[in-house]
Amino acid sequence: MFERDRHAYRRLGWATAFGGFATFMAVHSTQALLPALAAHFHTSSAQASLALSATVIGVAVAMIPLAWLAEQRGRVRMITLALTVGGALGFVAAVAPNLQALVAVRGAQGIVLAAVPALLMSHIGHEVAPDARGGAMGRLIAGNTLGGLTGRLLAGAVADHADWRLALASVAVVSMLCTLAFRLLVPPSATAAGPSRSLADLYIGIRVLARDRVVFCLCGLALLLLGSFETVYNYLGFRLLGAPFTLSPGQAGLIFLAYIAGAGASVVAGRSGDRIGRRWIVAVGLVIAMAGIWITLVQQLWTVLLGLVLVTVGFFAAHSAASGWIADHVAGGHVALTSALYQVAYYTGGGLGGFGGGLAFDAEGWPGAVGFVTALLAGCLALYLIALRDQTPAVTPKIRR
Secondary structure, three states: OOOHHHHHHHHHHHHHHHHHHHHHHHHHHHHHHHHHHHHOOOOOHHHHHHHHEEEEEEHHHHOOOOOOHHHOHHHHHHHHHHHHHHHHHHHHHHHHOOHHHHHHHHHHHHHHOOOOHHHHHHHHHHHHOOOHHHHHHHHHHHHHHHHHHHHHHHHHHHHHHOOOOHHHHHHHHHHHHHHHHHHOOOOOOOOOOOOOOOOOHHHHHHHHHHHHHHHHHHHHHHHHHHHHHHHHHHHHHHHHHOOOOOOHHHHHHHHHHHHHHHOOOOHHHHHHHHHHHHHHHHHHHHHHHHHHHHHHHOOOOOHHHHHHHHHHHHHHHHHHHHHHHHHHHHHHHHHHHHHHHHHHHHHHHHHHHHHHHHHHHHHHHHHHHHHHHHHHHHHHHHHHHHHHOOOOOOOOOOOOO
């Protein structure tokens, strides 16, 4: 099965990195454009945020069914098709005549791209030997992170000098180039498509896992956690454009550089979790994020940026540890399905929470957004404590063959 040389592994690692880069660049690019979209379409910040929420919810809704289907049709072919169609929809979004059309196209883009994150990880698992898998997975995660960051920064910078339409078109061009790089680099698959399984088997697995209290609580934590995080990054730009900060759109877009600190926090959290336990890292991350969001209330730019870095570090630490905790909790071969459920909850929270945070921001300004984020993080802490107290063993779904 694993009869590849190291050169092929490196090619595969870089190919998946480009695939992740293209996906997360397309999904998150509109986050830096929300103030520009609100101004252009003369709408509220919450309504403008639907251009991002629709994409994230599209990913959440379609991820499991599309990944299930694509595994049986050939991973490389389906990833290439999804990336190509997703990139093309980026160009369509750039010429949307109104906000409703933009939201619809962005939702379709999320649905099309939904299978890519799960399939890229699955492809590495099938194609790369265990002793080389870490390097390939590291390149994929780096591509995901850099893609999301680049999409936000590129869109913000172009919008600062042109408009949001050219910004989305620019993102689509880079996304298509990354898709081409993926296709040129990815080696031919060494494994066949997966065995056929019925949707009934998939449903049984989901139903049984959902009854596990730890799985349920950690999925709920993921939902609330990304909802709080998206609220901060969706609406802090609106605040920084106004008094007393009055930054330009390009300057406000630089807040996404805080993701670099978050990426470092993920690494530190992973190593620390191995030593002292992932459960405690979740708690520490949530407390840091709670402290950070309250610091952003101070009317000084450096203090706001400090609070943002703390929120980002806390979020990435808690998310990294929680995803590891849920994988440790579930037995054997059902880690993949459990991780998929966690990601569905995670992206659903990003879509719904980001929009809900906009309603709070429109009603009460930044203090309203801070109150909303505080409530979500408090919910995370409550779910964490319930999961921490549960000592029952994981339930393993019995999938029919």
